Amino acid sequence: MAKEVLQIDGVTKIYPNGFMANKDISFSVGENEIHALVGENGAGKTTLMKILFGMEDCQEGKIYINGEEANIQNPLDAIAKGIGMVHQHFMLLPSLSVAENVTLGVEPMKNGLLDYEAAVKNTQEIADRYNFKVDATSKVKDLSVGQMQKVEILKALIKGAKILILDEPTAVLTPQETEELFEQLFALRDSGVSIIFISHKLEEVMHICSKVTVLRRGQCMGTYDTANLDESKISRLMVGRDVVLKFEKEDPKIAENILEIKDLVRINSFGKHVVDGVSFSVRSGEVVGIAGVEGNGQSELSEVIAGLAEFAEGDVILNGKSIKGLSVKEIRDNGLAYIAEDRMVEGVAADMSIEMNIMADRFDDKRYKKGLFVDAKKIREEVDEYIKQFEVMCDGADQPVRMLSGGNVQKVVVAREFTSGANFILANQPTRGIDVGTAEMIRKTIVRKSREEGTATILISADLNEVLECSDRLLVMRKGKVVAAFPKANEVSEEELGEYMLGLKEMNAQQMEGLL
Amino acid sequence: MKGSRKTQLIESIMEVVRIVAGMAIAYAVALLILVLISDDPIFIVRQFILGPFSSPRRIGSIINLAVPFIICGLSMCFMYAVNKFNLIGESIFMLSGCVVTFVGILIGDRLPMIIMVPLLLIIGAIVGAVLSFVPAIMDRKLNANVVVVSLMLNSVIAQLAIWILRYHMRDTTISFTGSKTTPESMQLPTILGNLRIGSGIIIALILVVIISILFFKTSFGWKMRIVGANPNFARAVGFSTLGISFTAQLLGGALAGIGGATEIMNTYKRYLWTATTGHGFDGLLVAVLARKNPILVPIGALFLSYIRIGADVVNTSGDIPSEFVTVIQGIIILLVAAESFLSGTKRRLIYNTVRKEEAEKQGESNKEVK
Numbered sequence: 001m002a003k004e005v006l007q008i009d010g011v012t013k014i015y016p017n018g019f020m021a022n023k024d025i026s027f028s029v030g031e032n033e034i035h036a037l038v039g040e041n042g043a044g045k046t047t048l049m050k051i052l053f054g055m056e057d058c059q060e061g062k063i064y065i066n067g068e069e070a071n072i073q074n075p076l077d078a079i080a081k082g083i084g085m086v087h088q089h090f091m092l093l094p095s096l097s098v099a100e101n102v103t104l105g106v107e108p109m110k111n112g113l114l115d116y117e118a119a120v121k122n123t124q125e126i127a128d129r130y131n132f133k134v135d136a137t138s139k140v141k142d143l144s145v146g147q148m149q150k151v152e153i154l155k156a157l158i159k160g161a162k163i164l165i166l167d168e169p170t171a172v173l174t175p176q177e178t179e180e181l182f183e184q185l186f187a188l189r190d191s192g193v194s195i196i197f198i199s200h201k202l203e204e205v206m207h208i209c210s211k212v213t214v215l216r217r218g219q220c221m222g223t224y225d226t227a228n229l230d231e232s233k234i235s236r237l238m239v240g241r242d243v244v245l246k247f248e249k250e251d252p253k254i255a256e257n258i259l260e261i262k263d264l265v266r267i268n269s270f271g272k273h274v275v276d277g278v279s280f281s282v283r284s285g286e287v288v289g290i291a292g293v294e295g296n297g298q299s300e301l302s303e304v305i306a307g308l309a310e311f312a313e314g315d316v317i318l319n320g321k322s323i324k325g326l327s328v329k330e331i332r333d334n335g336l337a338y339i340a341e342d343r344m345v346e347g348v349a350a351d352m353s354i355e356m357n358i359m360a361d362r363f364d365d366k367r368y369k370k371g372l373f374v375d376a377k378k379i380r381e382e383v384d385e386y387i388k389q390f391e392v393m394c395d396g397a398d399q400p401v402r403m404l405s406g407g408n409v410q411k412v413v414v415a416r417e418f419t420s421g422a423n424f425i426l427a428n429q430p431t432r433g434i435d436v437g438t439a440e441m442i443r444k445t446i447v448r449k450s451r452e453e454g455t456a457t458i459l460i461s462a463d464l465n466e467v468l469e470c471s472d473r474l475l476v477m478r479k480g481k482v483v484a485a486f487p488k489a490n491e492v493s494e495e496e497l498g499e500y501m502l503g504l505k506e507m508n509a510q511q512m513e514g515l516l
Numbered sequence: 517m518k519g520s521r522k523t524q525l526i527e528s529i530m531e532v533v534r535i536v537a538g539m540a541i542a543y544a545v546a547l548l549i550l551v552l553i554s555d556d557p558i559f560i561v562r563q564f565i566l567g568p569f570s571s572p573r574r575i576g577s578i579i580n581l582a583v584p585f586i587i588c589g590l591s592m593c594f595m596y597a598v599n600k601f602n603l604i605g606e607s608i609f610m611l612s613g614c615v616v617t618f619v620g621i622l623i624g625d626r627l628p629m630i631i632m633v634p635l636l637l638i639i640g641a642i643v644g645a646v647l648s649f650v651p652a653i654m655d656r657k658l659n660a661n662v663v664v665v666s667l668m669l670n671s672v673i674a675q676l677a678i679w680i681l682r683y684h685m686r687d688t689t690i691s692f693t694g695s696k697t698t699p700e701s702m703q704l705p706t707i708l709g710n711l712r713i714g715s716g717i718i719i720a721l722i723l724v725v726i727i728s729i730l731f732f733k734t735s736f737g738w739k740m741r742i743v744g745a746n747p748n749f750a751r752a753v754g755f756s757t758l759g760i761s762f763t764a765q766l767l768g769g770a771l772a773g774i775g776g777a778t779e780i781m782n783t784y785k786r787y788l789w790t791a792t793t794g795h796g797f798d799g800l801l802v803a804v805l806a807r808k809n810p811i812l813v814p815i816g817a818l819f820l821s822y823i824r825i826g827a828d829v830v831n832t833s834g835d836i837p838s839e840f841v842t843v844i845q846g847i848i849i850l851l852v853a854a855e856s857f858l859s860g861t862k863r864r865l866i867y868n869t870v871r872k873e874e875a876e877k878q879g880e881s882n883k884e885v886k
Binding site for chain 1: 748755756
């Protein structure tokens with residue numbers, strides 16, 4: 001077996017809000033190895049790498065480099081110990097030259113001033129050694145994205161990196177640039193650099209990595225030789241169900257269209273089509289699940305439907321009215337309830353009381369006013385009722401939401417969104433990171449509302465249990481498009497779903513006809 | 517479920533500990549400095565702590581000094597509540613004082629006090645609202661940082677006030693720069709006999725009540741606080757976040773204007789300011805001490821005026837320059853405003869709780885398996 005250059009032993013990271021991002025993670029990376037770290041977004045990959053690079057602290061666990069325990073307090077420590085990191089978002093100074101960017105922090109000096117010629121020479125030397133086609137004297141702002149990435153890698157190499165972390169390096173590259181990058185990574189590997197390659201593109205992992213470590217929900221699912229694996233096995237490890245949960249529900253009583261999405265296109269600020277011609281409708285009484293690896297347009301789609309983002313083409317029609325040009329309030333008044341993906345960002349105002357958070361969408365309404373003032377008594381009575389109904393564990397309606405556990409924060413969110421009188425619920429990751437009991441309650445309520453009140457629901461989730469068991473129809477999104485549609489979610493196997501989610505298979509328009 | 521209670525208990529305890537520790541450290545440093553630089557530290561320390569209460573007149577001074585602090589503190593509560601640090605209040609205070617003096621002298625004794633005082637307060641409020649509109653609109657339309665714009669505008673507006681004083685209402689019969697004397701109908705009477713408290717405190721306390729009601733009993737106050745606490749959330753539940761933060765800044769500006777008008781009527785017979793008075797920034801300090809809660813503003817304001825008077829006492833009766841009080845102020849701000857002060861301790865406590873819980877959970881599930 002190859003010599004171990006890096007060993008991570010029992011790393012546990014708990015964020016100040018009590019969220020456990022990494023739980024007892026252990027794995028090791030050998031010399032001359034390209035080691036893949038895979039997992040869905042939110043599985044803890046980036047947190048783990050930030051700990052390794054000294055950008056985050058961890059509460060437990062040790063890191064060994066070449067067998068010696070390494071105490072990494074900050075990125076400077078990490079660099080000194082031979083760790084280099086290329087972030088997903090580049091950290092470059094666009095107005096400076098490649099050489100200046102690369103040598104920043106290790107500038108060659110002459111008479112107390114920067115020796116620019118030496119900087120160019122050193123940079124070009126390393127670039128040429130690994131066949132990086134960049135000109136050390138050109139300005140970073142004139143480079144292509146692929147070249148900028150080379151500059152990032154050079155930055156790490158010139159500081160003597162022996163362990164190189166690449167955080168989703170191919171996400172921004174064209175296929176040709178990706179191929180070129182792989183060639184260079186092979187060259188680096190052969191020259192003695194160990195590479196940690198973070199990705200969820202499995203074909204790339206199979207292609208260039210010899211080992212793969214899988215993370216799921218902050219826990220390590222093990223390290224495997226890629227030779228003994230195939231893509232579908234990795235996909236099962238990544239997105240498999242933890243517990244199979246069975247859910248008794250009646251067949252939906254489907255009625256008229258509540259929400260219609262027609263050829264919707266959203267283009268982000270880099271000109272990328274993040275939602276790319278999506279069309280489907282949601283009818284009264286049904287729950288439509290949307291599965292997919294995160295970052296494939298689900299969040300962008302839900303922002304558009306919630307009125308929080310513009311769209312370029314197409315239309316979204318809610319209860320017979322286009323949402324184009326409407327304010328969020330107008331869309332909500334027209335029947336939208338929205339459980340946001342990140343509850344602490346869009347779901348609650350953490351420093352405010354439970355009362356204000358539950359009533360936030362309605363205390364402006366005449367029903368809750370007495371003359372100029374809010375009708376505090378009536379509001380309090382209703383809030384106390386909701387706290388009881390949704391079993392929010394708290395000291396009282398006045399308590400700031402910040403002090404509640406994740407599950408209870410989410411109960412506050414659903415207490416508002418499920419009681420607003422809306423006939424369409426957009427639930428994006430409604431049970432992420434919360435306790436089993438609360439998750440169960442939220443899922444049951446979503447289904448019950450659709451059956452009893454005829455609510456139309458979109459359920460976006462990375463939790464396969466959830467989408468498979470709660471949904472009636474199921475769609476799969478990948479790269480901003482709907483790539484698969486199934487009439488009955490609970491008859492789909494997770495293997496099949498995984499293959500569509502990770503792009504190993506795709507349905508054509510005929511196969512999906514009548515299911516959108 | 518138990519865990520959330522524990523985390524929450526740790527949070528509330530640490531919050532109190534943090535503020536008390538902040539104040540205590542600030543005081544300790546102040547006392548240490550006094551001991552170091554004074555020839556007679558025990559006397560000076562006693563003067564600093566007890567001096568402000570040593571005569572009815574000094575107690576009255578604490579209260580009079582607190583009047584502008586209260587009103588400016590309320591003003592900054594609005595800016596702070598929507599997270600727009602619009603610091604234009606500093607020059608609004610000055611210009612409003614200048615304008616009401618000008619108008620007051622113009623009207624003279626023709627109006628009785630009962631009409632004159634409210635009229636001048638309204639004029640002050642309008643001056644404030646109009647001026648605070650400028651940084652607010654630049655922030656909203658031109659994306660110009662509201663802190664920078666308001667600070668720059670402060671010097672412009674201060675010069676405007678000086679120009680009005682020098683060229684339009686200067687009293688040429690006196691040896692220093694000052695306006696003519698203001699009519700008696702705009703000089704607020706003192707109350708409570710030998711404490712010599714100006715009746716401005718009544719205006720300040722009425723404002724505390726009104727603003728507290730606005731903050732906590734009206735839907736605008738609720739929306740404003742939610743916008744400040746989390747604008748993304750406010751947007752997602754359908755608030756007009758820009759409109760709300762704009763209105764809050766105008767109201768804050770109006771209050772600073774009322775502050776300047778009240779100060780002139782409460783303590784001056786002439787308008788004398790040839791530079792900004794610092795009250796706008798003191799207002800920020802008060803709002804931070806009061807944790808942007810208008811009900812607590814009088815407490816923050818009284819605390820600030822107590823240490824200022826303490827410094828004055830030490831200055832007149834001992835060998836300590838009154839500027840040293842700014843040191844205490846600085847430390848208090850640093851420690852009270854620094855939200856991560858002692859956060860390491862807090863995190864450790866929370867971490868231990870979560871770990872213990874996990875262990876308990878595991879223990880329980882193991883039992884179930886058996």
